[in-house]
Amino acid sequence: xxxxxxxxxxxxxxxxxxxxxxxxxxxxxxxxxxxxxxxxxxxxxxxxxxxxxxxxxxxxxxxxxxxxxxxxxxxxxxxxxxxxxxxxxxxxxxxxxxxxxxxxxxxxxxxxxxxxxxxxxxxxxxxxxxxxxxxxxxxxxxxxxxxxxxxxxxxxxxxxxxxxxx
Numbered sequence: 001x002x003x004x005x006x007x008x009x010x011x012x013x014x015x016x017x018x019x020x021x022x023x024x025x026x027x028x029x030x031x032x033x034x035x036x037x038x039x040x041x042x043x044x045x046x047x048x049x050x051x052x053x054x055x056x057x058x059x060x061x062x063x064x065x066x067x068x069x070x071x072x073x074x075x076x077x078x079x080x081x082x083x084x085x086x087x088x089x090x091x092x093x094x095x096x097x098x099x100x101x102x103x104x105x106x107x108x109x110x111x112x113x114x115x116x117x118x119x120x121x122x123x124x125x126x127x128x129x130x131x132x133x134x135x136x137x138x139x140x141x142x143x144x145x146x147x148x149x150x151x152x153x154x155x156x157x158x159x160x161x162x163x164x165x166x
Contacts, residue, residue, distance in 0.1 A: 004037045011040070015047035025052055032061060041069070042077040049081035059086060063095060066120075072105045076123040083127030093132055097141060100124035107151050121145070122154045129161045139165060 011031055018024045032044035045065055052058045059082075066078035079099050086092045103120040125145060132138050139162065146158035 001037075004040055007031065007035065007037070007040045008043045011043045011047055015051045019051045025055065025057075028052075029057060029061065032065065038071040038073045041065070041071070041074045045074065045077050045081055049085045053085050059089070063091070066095065066099060072103075072120050073118055075099070075103065075105075075120040076118040079120055079123045080127060083124075083131050087127075087131040093128070093135065093137075096124045096128050097137065100128060100141060100145065105151070107153070119151050119154055121149060121151065122157050125154065125157060125161065129165070133165060 011028060014021075014024045015028060028044050028047055031040055032048055033041075035041050035044065045062055048055075048058045049062060062078045062081055066075055066082055069075050069078065079096065082092055083096060100121050103124070105119050105121060107117060107119060125142070128135075128138055128141065142158045142162045142165070146155050146162065149155050149158065
């Protein structure tokens with residue numbers, strides 16, 4: 001829908017040119033929490049992480065979106081931003097592990113799901129391998145996902161990552 005594209009563009013422009021304005025952050029937070037379009041929510045999450053990383057509402061909101069947003073693409077975006085911007089934060093690794101194991105995503109059989117949908121469990125695993133390759137839990141987690149994840153794409157990723165880390 002064109003109105004979704006307008007909101008996405010508005011989020012980008014507001015974050016870029018008006019991030020100091022007192023009404024911008026509350027608006028971006030609102031989009032990240034409650035917009036009805038997953039692309040709009042994802043763009044708001046990206047901008048929050050990029051422009052307002054130090055704001056006290058940003059990290060808790062992104063953590064919450066990573067764990068419980070209704071849309072898997074929004075959860076994946078939040079997971080990716082957490083790892084990218086807060087990989088040194090003490091809670092991030094554990095949250096990523098929880099997402100890698102417990103996210104409820106089930107890949108559909110339709111062509112769109114098979115090729116274009118993002119599994120948040122895989123996003124979490126990818127970021128764990130990228131930011132914590134030598135952490136003691138990483139290889140064990142990959143073995144667990146190789147043996148137990150219901151999504152064959154996640155199992156394939158885990159197998160390949162284990163080969164690369166060995």
